[in-house]
Amino acid sequence: xxxxxxxxxxxxxxxxxxxxxxxxxxxxxxxxxxxxxxxxxxxxxxxxxxxxxxxxxxxxxxxxxxxxxxxxxxxxxxxxxxxxxxxxxxxxxxxxxxxxxxxxxxxxxxxxxxxxxxxxxxxxxxxxxxxxxxxxxxxxxxxxxxxxxxxxxxxxxxxxxxxxxxxxxxxxxxxxxxxxxxxxxxxxxxxxxxxxxxxxxxxxxxxxxxxxxxxxxxxxxxxxxxxxxxxxxxxxxxxxxxxxxxxxxxxxxxxxxxxxxxxxxxxxxxxxxxxxxxxxxxxxxxxxxxxxxxxxxxxxxxxxxxxxxxxxxxxxxxxxxxxxxxxxxxxxxxxxxxxxxxxxxxxxxxxxxxxxxxxxxxxxxxxxxxxxxxxxxxxxxxxxxxxxxxxxxxxxxxx
Numbered sequence: 595x596x597x598x599x600x601x602x603x604x605x606x607x608x609x610x611x612x613x614x615x616x617x618x619x620x621x622x623x624x625x626x627x628x629x630x631x632x633x634x635x636x637x638x639x640x641x642x643x644x645x646x647x648x649x650x651x652x653x654x655x656x657x658x659x660x661x662x663x664x665x666x667x668x669x670x671x672x673x674x675x676x677x678x679x680x681x682x683x684x685x686x687x688x689x690x691x692x693x694x695x696x697x698x699x700x701x702x703x704x705x706x707x708x709x710x711x712x713x714x715x716x717x718x719x720x721x722x723x724x725x726x727x728x729x730x731x732x733x734x735x736x737x738x739x740x741x742x743x744x745x746x747x748x749x750x751x752x753x754x755x756x757x758x759x760x761x762x763x764x765x766x767x768x769x770x771x772x773x774x775x776x777x778x779x780x781x782x783x784x785x786x787x788x789x790x791x792x793x794x795x796x797x798x799x800x801x802x803x804x805x806x807x808x809x810x811x812x813x814x815x816x817x818x819x820x821x822x823x824x825x826x827x828x829x830x831x832x833x834x835x836x837x838x839x840x841x842x843x844x845x846x847x848x849x850x851x852x853x854x855x856x857x858x859x860x861x862x863x864x865x866x867x868x869x870x871x872x873x874x875x876x877x878x879x880x881x882x883x884x885x886x887x888x889x890x891x892x893x894x895x896x897x898x899x900x901x902x903x904x905x906x907x908x909x910x911x912x913x914x915x916x917x918x919x920x921x922x923x924x925x926x927x928x929x930x931x932x933x934x935x936x937x938x939x940x941x942x943x944x945x946x947x948x949x950x951x952x953x954x955x956x957x958x959x960x961x962x963x964x965x966x967x968x969x970x971x972x973x974x975x976x977x978x979x980x981x982x983x984x985x986x987x988x989x990x991x992x993x
Contacts, residue, residue: 631674631675632672632673632674632675633672633673633674633675633693633696634670634671634672634696635670635671635672635673635679635693635695635696635697635698636668636669636670636671636696636697636698637668637669637697637698637699637700638663638666638667638668638669638699638700639652639663639667639669639681639683639699639700639701639702640667640699640700640701640702641686641701641702641703641704642701642702642703642704646663646666646667646668647663647667647683647686647702648662648663648664648665648666648667648841648843649662649663649683649839649840649841649843650662650663650667650669650681650682650683650702651680651681651682651683651840651934652669652671652679652680652681653671653679653680654671654673654674654677654678654679654680655677655678655679655680655690656678660680660934662840662841663841664841664842673693674693675693676692676693676694677692677693678690678691678692678693679691679692679693679698681700681702683702685704685705686702686703686704686705687702687703687704687705689702729814730811730812730813730814731754731755731811731812731814732809732810732811732812733750733753733754733809733810733811733812734753735807735808735809735810737749737753738804738807738810739804739805739847739849740849742804742849742851742922742924743804743922744766744767744922744945744947744956744958745761745767745768745770745800746799746800746802746804746807747759747770747772747799747800748761748770749804750772750810750812750831754812756774756775756776756814757772757773757774757812758772758773758774758776759771759772760772760773765949765950765951765954765988765989765990766920766922766947766948766949766954766955766956766986767947767956767984767986767989768989768990769800770800771785772785772786772831773785773786773828774786774812774814774828774829775814775828775829783828784828785828786812786826786828786829786830786831787822787825787826787828787829787830787831788830788831788833789822789830789831789832789833790802790833790835791833791834791835791976791978794822794825801958801960801982801984802833802960803926803941803943803960803962805847805924805926805928805941805943806835806836806928806941806943806960806962807833807834807835807836808834808835808836808837809832809833809834810831810832810833810834811831811832812829812830812831812832813826813829813830813831813832814829835962835964835978836928836930836939836941836964837937837939837964837966838930838931838932838937838938838939838964838965838966839930839932839937840932840933840934840937841930841931841932842930842931843928843929843930843931844927844928844929844930845926845927845928845929845930846925846926846927846928847925847926848923848924848925848926849922849923849924849926850921850922850923850924851921851922851923852919852920852921853919853920853921853922853950854919854920854950855914855917855950858913858914861910861913862880863885863908863909863910864884864885864908865880865881865882865883865884865885866880866882866883866884866885866906866908867879867880867882867893868880868881868882868883869881869882871883873890873906875890875891875892875893876893883906885906885907885908886906887905887906887907888905888906889903889904889905889906890903890904890906891903892904916951917950917951918948918950918951918952919950920947920948920949920950921947921948922945922946922947923945923946923947924943924944924945924946925943925944926941926942926943927941927942927943928940928941929941932966935967935968936965936966936967936968937965937966937967938963938964938965938966939962939963939964939965940962940963941960941961941962941963942959942960942961942962943958943959943960944957944958944959944960945957945958945959945960949990951988951990953987953988954986954987954988954989954990955986955987955988956984956985956986956987957984957985958982958983958984958985959981959982959983959984960980960981960982961980961981961982962978962979962980962981963978963979963980964976964977964978964979965977965978
């Protein structure tokens with residue numbers, strides 16, 4: 595009985611309460627109950643120049659998760675009516691825009707002086723160039739792949755003040771000597787220290803894939819790279835490889851560059867082998883008779899050629915015929931994927947090179963896998979695996 599009466603009283607009071615609102619004398623205002631309705635919002639994200647931006651992070655303010663713009667800068671996201679969308683992209687000013695319709699196109703503005711004035715110093719620390727008290731210089735990495743070299747160090751020639759790059763005469767795949775601000779030791783090594791992704795390396799710098807380089811910064815002098823100790827007394831070359839980006843991106847490119855010899859010294863083709871106008875098969879100078887097509891004894895030392903003769907005629911292209919047209923062909927595949935907090939990058943490059951001398955060939959495979967994750971605001975995971983397989987046929991020795 596008690597339970598029944600309690601239920602009745604509650605029901606009664608509810609009726610009375612509703613009746614009181616409904617039977618008011620002069621209801622001048624109404625208080626409708628509003629409910630936010632989610633809608634699908636889509637559009638295109640571009641920059642001030644009208645270029646579509648891929649990989650822009652788009653999220654609803656106050657909510658976790660979000661989407662990224664895809665091909666052509668297109669995006670689609672579910673958002674509440676009159677909600678706020680946040681658009682953010684590296685190097686651009688973030689924008690917060692209220693949802694007013696189903697279609698929303700956004701134009702992002704670049705951050706003035708943000709990326710151009712920042713360089714990577716020791717241990718990957720980024721600093722503004724105006725705040726540095728020592729000399730440093732950055733290299734435009736886009737040009738490294740336009741005129742692509744098999745050895746990445748050859749690409750730095752003429753791009754950094756005070757940097758001298760000397761290639762060896764050992765054909766394709768040969769070594770390179772790099773000196774920053776001149777020789778500093780009579781009997782020691784004057785080459786700078788190489789640092790790749792914060793790790794000092796001493797070998798394999800020539801085998802780095804140019805297509806996988808994000809930035810190159812040259813720290814000149816011991817003050818610039820003092821954190822690395824005496825190993826960097828000749829300066830340091832800081833190389834940062836590419837990382838993954840939010841969204842999914844697939845990039846395939848191929849480059850080809852040919853090499854040909856030129857600038858031969860002029861040789862006379864009137865007089866042939868001999869001395870004082872007389873032919874001699876053992877002579878090493880060309881002071882013999884005129885090359886008029888007569889038959890003379892062969893100069894070959896092969897016993898099988900003993901007693902043979904050959905036509906005494908000029909061969910004006912015999913020096914040029916030794917060489918061939920060399921080339922450097924490379925195919926690069928890059929796959930990048932990830933979210934705002936975690937990204938992964940896979941890169942594969944096949945390099946096929948041929949020297950200007952027959953038989954001098956190079957084949958190289960570069961495979962790189964990098965994973966980045968922001969675990970907390972103060973803890974970041976950065977892991978990388980790189981595999982290089984290179985083979986050189988008939989490496990030419992100097993001498």
